[in-house]
Amino acid sequence: MKSKNPPASAGSQASAIPFWRDAGKRAFIFQLAALFTVGGLGYYLFSNTQANLARQSIATGFDFLNKEASFEIAESLIGYSAADTYARALLVGVLNTLKVAFIGIILTTILGTVIGVSRLSSNWLVSRLSALFIEVMQNIPVLLQLFFWYAIFYEAFPAPQQALNPIKGVFLCNRGLIFAIPEAHNAHTVMGWILIAVLVGGWFLNRWARRRQEAIGESFPVLRVTLFMALLLPLLAWVAYGTPTAMNMPELRGFNFSGGLSVSPEFSALLLGLVLYTSAFVAEIVRAGIQSIGRGQIEAAMALGLRPGQILQLVILPQSLRVIIPPLTSQMLNLTKNSSLAVAIGYTDFVAVTNTTINQTGQAIEGVAMIMAVYLLFSLSTSVFMNWYNKRMALVER
Amino acid sequence: MKFTKIMVLTIVIGLLLCTVAQAGKDLDGVRKKGFIQAGVNGGVFGFGMPDEKGVWRGLDVDTARAVAAAIFGDATKVKFTPLTAQQRFTALQSGEIDILTRNATRTLSRETQLGLNFVTVNYYDGQGFMVLKKLGVKSAKELDGATVCVLPGTTTEQNAADYFRNQKMKWKPVVIESTTELSKAFFAGRCDVLTSDASQLAGIRAVAPNPDDYTILPEIISKEPLAPAVRHGDDKFMDIVNFSVLAMINAEELGITSKNVDQMLKSKNPIVQRFLGVSPGNGKALGLDEKWAYNIIKQVGNYGEVFERNIGVNTSLGLKRGLNALWTDGGLMYSPPFK
Numbered sequence: 001m002k003s004k005n006p007p008a009s010a011g012s013q014a015s016a017i018p019f020w021r022d023a024g025k026r027a028f029i030f031q032l033a034a035l036f037t038v039g040g041l042g043y044y045l046f047s048n049t050q051a052n053l054a055r056q057s058i059a060t061g062f063d064f065l066n067k068e069a070s071f072e073i074a075e076s077l078i079g080y081s082a083a084d085t086y087a088r089a090l091l092v093g094v095l096n097t098l099k100v101a102f103i104g105i106i107l108t109t110i111l112g113t114v115i116g117v118s119r120l121s122s123n124w125l126v127s128r129l130s131a132l133f134i135e136v137m138q139n140i141p142v143l144l145q146l147f148f149w150y151a152i153f154y155e156a157f158p159a160p161q162q163a164l165n166p167i168k169g170v171f172l173c174n175r176g177l178i179f180a181i182p183e184a185h186n187a188h189t190v191m192g193w194i195l196i197a198v199l200v201g202g203w204f205l206n207r208w209a210r211r212r213q214e215a216i217g218e219s220f221p222v223l224r225v226t227l228f229m230a231l232l233l234p235l236l237a238w239v240a241y242g243t244p245t246a247m248n249m250p251e252l253r254g255f256n257f258s259g260g261l262s263v264s265p266e267f268s269a270l271l272l273g274l275v276l277y278t279s280a281f282v283a284e285i286v287r288a289g290i291q292s293i294g295r296g297q298i299e300a301a302m303a304l305g306l307r308p309g310q311i312l313q314l315v316i317l318p319q320s321l322r323v324i325i326p327p328l329t330s331q332m333l334n335l336t337k338n339s340s341l342a343v344a345i346g347y348t349d350f351v352a353v354t355n356t357t358i359n360q361t362g363q364a365i366e367g368v369a370m371i372m373a374v375y376l377l378f379s380l381s382t383s384v385f386m387n388w389y390n391k392r393m394a395l396v397e398r
Numbered sequence: 399m400k401f402t403k404i405m406v407l408t409i410v411i412g413l414l415l416c417t418v419a420q421a422g423k424d425l426d427g428v429r430k431k432g433f434i435q436a437g438v439n440g441g442v443f444g445f446g447m448p449d450e451k452g453v454w455r456g457l458d459v460d461t462a463r464a465v466a467a468a469i470f471g472d473a474t475k476v477k478f479t480p481l482t483a484q485q486r487f488t489a490l491q492s493g494e495i496d497i498l499t500r501n502a503t504r505t506l507s508r509e510t511q512l513g514l515n516f517v518t519v520n521y522y523d524g525q526g527f528m529v530l531k532k533l534g535v536k537s538a539k540e541l542d543g544a545t546v547c548v549l550p551g552t553t554t555e556q557n558a559a560d561y562f563r564n565q566k567m568k569w570k571p572v573v574i575e576s577t578t579e580l581s582k583a584f585f586a587g588r589c590d591v592l593t594s595d596a597s598q599l600a601g602i603r604a605v606a607p608n609p610d611d612y613t614i615l616p617e618i619i620s621k622e623p624l625a626p627a628v629r630h631g632d633d634k635f636m637d638i639v640n641f642s643v644l645a646m647i648n649a650e651e652l653g654i655t656s657k658n659v660d661q662m663l664k665s666k667n668p669i670v671q672r673f674l675g676v677s678p679g680n681g682k683a684l685g686l687d688e689k690w691a692y693n694i695i696k697q698v699g700n701y702g703e704v705f706e707r708n709i710g711v712n713t714s715l716g717l718k719r720g721l722n723a724l725w726t727d728g729g730l731m732y733s734p735p736f737k
């Protein structure tokens with residue numbers, strides 16, 4: 001709007017317009033007000049909590065982390081006993097959550113892809129069965145599924161004294177799956193390192209093969225060569241160490257098996273429940289991704305004489321992955337977050353350990369804050385990794 | 399003017415928030431509401447559990463009713479919130495409930511760090527072990543290598559860890575949040591042993607598919623004085639809760655029951671007269687009606703009646719009085735004089 005009285009100079013014009021008529025200044029003031037409101041509310045909540053805790057003489061702070069936890073944890077990837085600190089107990093919890101989330105994500109991706117592809121199969125039975133699986137798994141709350149699988153594990157399997165023993169060294173009972181593992185030996189460490197070396201070599205081989213194909217048009221069987229080496233070289237190392245075959249056999253001693261390696265019913269039930277539930281969603285995502293590719297492209301690829309496997313690998317997947325990855329990321333995050341339902345069936349994940357800690361120390365606010373921080377960290381790192389992968393897979397415009 | 403309106407609104411909201419933060423005294427709050435909100439155990443038979451008609455039953459439930467009878471003269475003016483072991487203290491701290499009568503063990507750290515005050519113990523308990531009879535285990539010392547079902551978030555986890563550590567025995571805990579799920583897993587054989595307070599073990603055994611298949615081992619590995627608790631900050635309310643529990647104990651000692659309390663009003667015994675408010679003083683001191691103790695005994699009963707009704711030898715729990723007998727019978731139940 002123009003002022004009725006033309007101003008004498010630019011300086012006096014600026015002062016003549018009141019600040020609430022200036023869009024720029026107004027926006028700035030609103031931003032400032034919003035910032036103050038949010039900040040003030042945050043400060044109010046924080047100080048109010050502090051004041052209330054002090055009034056009710058409830059202890060605060062993170063000093064308890066260095067105190068002795070004095071409770072036992074059933075499953076642990078690192079050494080832990082009741083004499084360790086709360087900090088270590090919580091670390092055990094974090095690792096247990098990571099274990100189930102990591103294995104769960106891998107299995108879910110595989111199973112989800114298989115079911116998603118079968119859903120599109122031309123075989124009537126296969127496609128109907130996949131549809132049934134998806135509908136059933138998607139529509140039953142995951143907590144119920146966990147209770148169901150857990151009940152199956154402890155109801156259906158016999159007591160350790162009558163454990164099923166399908167093959168030598170493998171026992172199945174309501175205490176879990178217990179199986180023999182090779183006795184610790186230097187050879188196994190060496191074999192592990194060789195395997196890692198072969199896999200890294202395979203990656204470089206793949207790069208070399210792609211360049212060569214681009215240059216001279218000849219393909220190289222990278223997968224077959226790598227797999228062959230991955231089998232052969234560790235085997236050679238094993239023979240070189242004099243073929244150690246000693247096994248650490250599980251044995252029924254007193255109440256339970258000792259020796260060998262055991263997978264607990266709690267872990268199995270949680271993993272199974274999460275994988276089946278999430279893979280139903282992943283299957284739908286994969287199906288949608290594949291169907292986003294025009295039918296004409298597949299026909300064109302067939303007309304060029306590509307085999308079905310090549311069509312999938314060279315034409316369909318590179319394009320559909322772009323559609324698949326973003327929703328897939330959120331399913332992975334879902335799986336990680338749902339793993340906190342472990343408390344209900346007795347798997348000692350991070351939430352379970354924190355709950356015990358909260359109860360023994362009474363410091364609920366610190367405990368819940370830690371739960372939130374840890375899950376946020378898990379989610380953000382999964383997100384960052386998947387975004388990076390998504391960028392790599394995105395359509396590169398030339 | 400719009401601006402003034404907003405200013406006024408802001409100030410009003412600010413004032414409202416302030417009053418919320420400060421909160422009134424617990425007793426005034428209870429009186430204003432017209433009932434007591436009590437946190438109880440939702441699934442332990444004999445202590446806190448609704449019966450098949452949906453009526454809450456149990457020793458802890460009756461303790462809460464006694465407090466309602468003292469304050470309102472009406473034992474039904476109480477509402478129950480079933481709480482898990484993990485929710486209970488937070489529920490009390492946050493003001494969601496007014497009193498916690500949910501077999502909570504009184505400990506130093508809870509009393510100091512949780513901002514709670516425990517009152518008189520209403521059940522002396524101790525942690526024990528329950529096993530299948532056919533395992534042939536006679537003592538907790540034979541439990542090396544066992545898988546043990548433990549209810550989380552209680553002193554139970556720590557006691558069990560301490561016990562096995564002290565005995566240098568190996569064990570594996572299975573920790574499930576809800577009592578019902580945990581007992582299901584135990585009955586199905588997921589664990590060899592179930593550990594909890596002995597009274598709870600009896601309660602869980604009472605609802606087992608075959609109660610006779612299970613036995614409770616003789617070792618009691620901890621002291622568990624179970625007591626009602628209130629928040630810090632309202633001593634008057636705490637006094638009332640405390641003396642409501644004590645009134646039931648004192649009544650048993652004086653031989654006053656819900657049946658004979660009306661005749662006892664005519665008693666010539668000055669102690670009884672003071673206790674039942676015939677000669678006034680106690681009620682005024684607590685800020686209650688002079689009939690408060692009469693109301694508790696008339697409507698809820700004395701400690702012995704409440705014990706026998708909920709967990710005594712004639713119930714399916716079949717617990718003996720033991721430590722919970724009156725001091726005159728060799729137990730620990732002892733009340734200071736009501737004068």
